Amino acid sequence: MKVRLRIWRQAGEYDPGRLVAYEVEDASPDMSFLELLDVLNERLIAAGERPVAFDHDCREGICGMCGMMINGSAHGPRRETTTCQLYLRDLPTRRPITVEPWRAKGFPVIRDLVVDRSALDKVIQAGGYISAPTGSAPEANAVPVPKADASRAFDAAACIGCGACVAACPNGSATLFTAAKVAHLGTLPQGQPERAARAAAMVEAQDDLGFGGCTQMGECVAACPKGIGMDVIAHLNHDVLYG
Amino acid sequence: MATFTAPRLWSSTVGKKAVMAVTGVVLLLYVVAHMAANLKIFVGPESLDGYGRWLRGLGAGAFGYGGLIWIARVVLVAAVVLHMTAAVQLARRAHAARPVAYQVRPRVHGSYAARTMRWGGVLIALFVVYHVLDITTGTVNPHGVPGEDYANVVASFQRWYVVLFYLFAVVALGLHLRHGAASALRSLGSARAVQPVAVGLAVLVTAGFAVVPLSVYFGLVK
Numbered sequence: 001m002k003v004r005l006r007i008w009r010q011a012g013e014y015d016p017g018r019l020v021a022y023e024v025e026d027a028s029p030d031m032s033f034l035e036l037l038d039v040l041n042e043r044l045i046a047a048g049e050r051p052v053a054f055d056h057d058c059r060e061g062i063c064g065m066c067g068m069m070i071n072g073s074a075h076g077p078r079r080e081t082t083t084c085q086l087y088l089r090d091l092p093t094r095r096p097i098t099v100e101p102w103r104a105k106g107f108p109v110i111r112d113l114v115v116d117r118s119a120l121d122k123v124i125q126a127g128g129y130i131s132a133p134t135g136s137a138p139e140a141n142a143v144p145v146p147k148a149d150a151s152r153a154f155d156a157a158a159c160i161g162c163g164a165c166v167a168a169c170p171n172g173s174a175t176l177f178t179a180a181k182v183a184h185l186g187t188l189p190q191g192q193p194e195r196a197a198r199a200a201a202m203v204e205a206q207d208d209l210g211f212g213g214c215t216q217m218g219e220c221v222a223a224c225p226k227g228i229g230m231d232v233i234a235h236l237n238h239d240v241l242y243g
Numbered sequence: 244m245a246t247f248t249a250p251r252l253w254s255s256t257v258g259k260k261a262v263m264a265v266t267g268v269v270l271l272l273y274v275v276a277h278m279a280a281n282l283k284i285f286v287g288p289e290s291l292d293g294y295g296r297w298l299r300g301l302g303a304g305a306f307g308y309g310g311l312i313w314i315a316r317v318v319l320v321a322a323v324v325l326h327m328t329a330a331v332q333l334a335r336r337a338h339a340a341r342p343v344a345y346q347v348r349p350r351v352h353g354s355y356a357a358r359t360m361r362w363g364g365v366l367i368a369l370f371v372v373y374h375v376l377d378i379t380t381g382t383v384n385p386h387g388v389p390g391e392d393y394a395n396v397v398a399s400f401q402r403w404y405v406v407l408f409y410l411f412a413v414v415a416l417g418l419h420l421r422h423g424a425a426s427a428l429r430s431l432g433s434a435r436a437v438q439p440v441a442v443g444l445a446v447l448v449t450a451g452f453a454v455v456p457l458s459v460y461f462g463l464v465k
Contacts, residue, residue, distance in 0.1 A: 008346075069345060069347075069348075071347060072345060072347040072349045098347040100346060100347070103341050103344065103345055104340060105339060105341065105342055106340070170353070170358075171336070171340060172341040173337070200255075206256075207255055207256050210339065210340060211340055212333070212336050212337035212339075212341075213260060213336055213337065214257075214260065215260070215333065215357075215426070216357070216422075216426045216430070217353040217357045217358070218357065219353050230429065231434045233429060234428075234432055234433060234434035235432075235434065237260070237261070237429065237430055237431065238433075239432075240255070240258075241252075241258075
């Protein structure tokens with residue numbers, strides 16, 4: 001099958017970018033979206049052109065490296081799916097597919113579809129950890145965790161930091177990411193001592209990095225490949241306001 | 244408030260939303276009371292005008308005739324100013340957070356109510372200015388006699404364009420409440436599912452307000 005693409009090409013952070021049209025003649029419906037870009041890149045390299053730069057690593061939907069706007073949806077139209085796990089059979093291919101990088105002040109474009117997401121690392125550095133000196137790994141059941149808490153913490157911990165929530169948010173906010181980390185640590189007993197300070201510091205870091213504020217539009221939740229819900233945002237607000 | 248002082252809270256996006264939630268609840272309580280009181284028009288002129296006199300006389304011993312109303316007005320204006328200031332600041336922040344727009348971005352997920360919060364809020368604010376000049380001060384009211392609330396309302400809603408503007412504004416208010424009521428609880432840290440309550444509240448307030456101009460225009464209230 002033939003797939004037509006319009007891909008954002010930008011040589012560097014301060015270069016002007018534009019959408020460039022490409023065609024891949026021999027695509028298969030069972031190719032992943034990244035495999036389609038691989039095929040395109042092999043052709044571009046053979047022709048002596050610069051290949052399309054895009055982030056990827058595990059290609060199993062768990063590392064959080066890949067991610068791009070596909071026809072205006074973060075990670076494409078399929079719910080709870082990363083770009084690497086999106087297959088051409090899931091996409092309407094009659095019209096050209098537009099591919100753009102994540103757009104946010106906190107995510108400057110490095111090249112083509114690659115953005116610098118280290119702003120999310122800075123949010124983590126502000127408090128997304130537990131600073132207890134633990135020594136060697138403790139016995140797993142030494143600290144009892146109620147099942148419901150463990151499940152909620154695990155749901156929040158599913159966040160892979162891909163940045164789709166920021167890309168989808170009309171306010172360019174990283175709140176779903178920050179909230180997932182705050183809810184993950186703040187639900188577990190080990191996270192309690194630093195619970196209030198963590199939430200406050202991470203929200204301040206996120207604000208200082210130029211992300212917008214949350215107005216609860218819900219676009220992030222629809223885009224999240226890990227199905228993280230709005231409940232973590234309520235948790236974040238609770239911890240910031242009441243400590 | 245274990246970790247945030249008030250200025251630090253106001254400077255954070257979470258704090259601004261909390262302020263919007265609290266001021267929104269104040270304004271919501273007023274709106275519901277106002278809507279309920281409006282329905283006195285169906286009892287008759289004496290019921291509505293008498294209610295107005297009762298309201299002005301409330302707490303007259305302490306604050307003088309109409310004094311409590313002025314206190315309520317100060318509280319409401321303060322709530323509106325805080326609510327709008329936070330909203331404008333968050334909107335500007337959102338604008339700055341995405342300097343380069345997407346070439347293709349279909350509106351896929353967010354509800355209509357959520358997407359129209361900002362301009363809906365502006366429309367409601369403009370309507371309130373007109374509404375105060377019409378019913379409260381009587382400046383732009385065809386009857387415009389202070390204290391004759393019933394006659395003022397009936398005179399105002401004889402004009403189709405006023406009725407239309409009023410309906411437009413109360414639908415905007417309903418949409419605003421539909422997103423705002425649910426959003427406010429989450430902004431204040433409650434994870435409870437309140438969507439059906441928000442929808443019910445929005446429909447109730449919109450219908451309660453809309454029934455007055457429609458009844459006047461179609462001659463049910465004369």
